[in-house]
Amino acid sequence: xxxxxxxxxxxxxxxxxxxxxxxxxxxxxxxxxxxxxxxxxxxxxxxxxxxxxxxxxxxxxxxxxxxxxxxxxxxxxxxxxxxxxxxxxxxxxxxxxxxxxxxxxxxxxxxxxxxxxxxxxxxxxxxxxxxxxxxxxxxxxxxxxxxxxxxxxxxxxxxxxxxxxxxxxxxxxxxxxxxxxxxxxxxxxxxxxxxxxxxxxxxxxxxxxxxxxxxxxxxxxxxxxxxxxxxxxxxxxxxxxxxxxxxxxxxxxxxxxxxxxxxxxxxxxxxxxxxxxxxxxxxxxxxxxxxxxxxxxxxxxxxxxxxxx
Numbered sequence: 001x002x003x004x005x006x007x008x009x010x011x012x013x014x015x016x017x018x019x020x021x022x023x024x025x026x027x028x029x030x031x032x033x034x035x036x037x038x039x040x041x042x043x044x045x046x047x048x049x050x051x052x053x054x055x056x057x058x059x060x061x062x063x064x065x066x067x068x069x070x071x072x073x074x075x076x077x078x079x080x081x082x083x084x085x086x087x088x089x090x091x092x093x094x095x096x097x098x099x100x101x102x103x104x105x106x107x108x109x110x111x112x113x114x115x116x117x118x119x120x121x122x123x124x125x126x127x128x129x130x131x132x133x134x135x136x137x138x139x140x141x142x143x144x145x146x147x148x149x150x151x152x153x154x155x156x157x158x159x160x161x162x163x164x165x166x167x168x169x170x171x172x173x174x175x176x177x178x179x180x181x182x183x184x185x186x187x188x189x190x191x192x193x194x195x196x197x198x199x200x201x202x203x204x205x206x207x208x209x210x211x212x213x214x215x216x217x218x219x220x221x222x223x224x225x226x227x228x229x230x231x232x233x234x235x236x237x238x239x240x241x242x243x244x245x246x247x248x249x250x251x252x253x254x255x256x257x258x259x260x261x262x263x264x265x266x267x268x269x270x271x272x273x274x275x276x277x278x279x280x281x282x283x284x285x286x287x288x289x290x291x292x293x294x295x296x297x298x299x300x301x302x303x304x305x306x307x308x309x
Contacts, residue, residue: 001082003089007052007114010090016118017050017088018042019111021126024053026071026168027080028184030161034153038121039085041151047118048087052110053077054094060217061094069219071168071184076191076273090115103129107142119149123158175222177279187229187275188221190256194267197257206296208242208257209267211274220256225280227303228258230272237263240303241274244283248292259296261304278306 004010018041024031035051042049055074072080074091081089092098101109106129111117120139128134136152143150164183171179172188181187190213197210213220223244230237239260245252258274280299286292 001084001086001089003078003082003091005091005093007090007092007110010088010114010116013048013088013116015048016116018045018047018119018121019050019052019115019117020121021052021128022123023057024051024077024081025057026165026184027077027084028071028161028164028168030157030164032084032185033157034121034161035081035084035086037151037153041119041121042087045119049085050088050090050115050117051081051086052090052092052115055091056094057217058094058099061096062099068217069169070217071165071172071188071219073191073213073215073218076189080186100130103134103138103142105129107139107146112146112148117148119151121151121153123153123161124155125158169219172219172221175224175279175282177221177226177276180221181276187277189273189275190218190220191271191273192256193269193271196268197255205293206259206300208259209272211241211256211258211272213256220254221276222279223254223283225283225299226276227278227280227306228274228276230258230260230274232260232263232265232267232272237261238303238307239263240280240299241276242283247283247285248289259300261300278303 018038020034020038039049057068057070059068078089111120122136122139124136126136126139136150140150168180168183177188190211192211192213194209195212197208220243226241226243228239228241230239237260239258241256241258243256245254280302286295
């Protein structure tokens with residue numbers, strides 16, 4: 001898959017494309033049905049499968065929605081899409097100026113001239129153009145005039161996608177990592193840089209990597225302890241992670257701390273990706289450090305038992 005950061009950079013491509021458009025946040029099971037339809041169609045027709053997505057998310061630009069929480073960072077979404085057999089991913093910068101393109105300009109300049117679209121696969125409820133005033137019937141009319149085909153994704157499939165995204169976010173915020181992972185078809189991930197913490201975990205016998213996630217729009221699951229895995233220096237490492245405020249030691253700031261089992265090494269300033277496999281328990285305030293250490297030992301034993309299965 002070739003990733004291109006702006007539609008204008010697609011001009012060197014000589015092939016015609018079959019295209020779909022969307023945010024594809026999470027790239028979950030519902031999305032995969034559409035992307036599979038896209039790649040299958042490309043194989044049958046000889047067109048190049050192309051996904052057009054936007055960054056930042058339109059709501060961040062048009063509504064200044066600072067509270068929006070997404071399942072993937074742009075880097076994570078790209079990483080997942082790379083595994084699905086697509087030819088091109090176009091990530092176009094979403095700006096207020098771009099949002100003011102008329103439907104005619106969007107179809108002619110972006111889809112036809114920019115992406116060389118010969119066929120578009122899109123949801124029945126897709127709206128586009130300035131103020132989102134054009135619908136799929138308008139798109140079909142444009143297709144007839146400009147010589148491209150429109151394949152409509154049925155209501156049931158579009159609704160399934162919407163429900164899945166909502167259910168995944170809800171599950172993560174409730175700490176139901178099993179449901180979230182089932183809908184995603186992969187383990188929910190957090191990607192960040194390891195920063196120096198207070199070093200208390202090491203003093204307890206459970207040294208932790210403190211994960212800093214720069215993307216404030218990334219959805220962080222419910223506080224608590226989780227079983228996790230990560231690939232470090234080419235090797236899969238398991239561990240347990242705490243999301244929370246460390247109330248036993250009077251912590252006030254939310255942190256994400258990972259204790260990797262059977263790992264010795266310096267991870268400071270390294271970027272790592274942590275997959276959440278299972279939730280262990282809620283975060284608790286213990287009456288003493290000794291009680292906390294005893295619970296961490298139980299958490300580790302429980303995690304190792306799960307991993308061994």
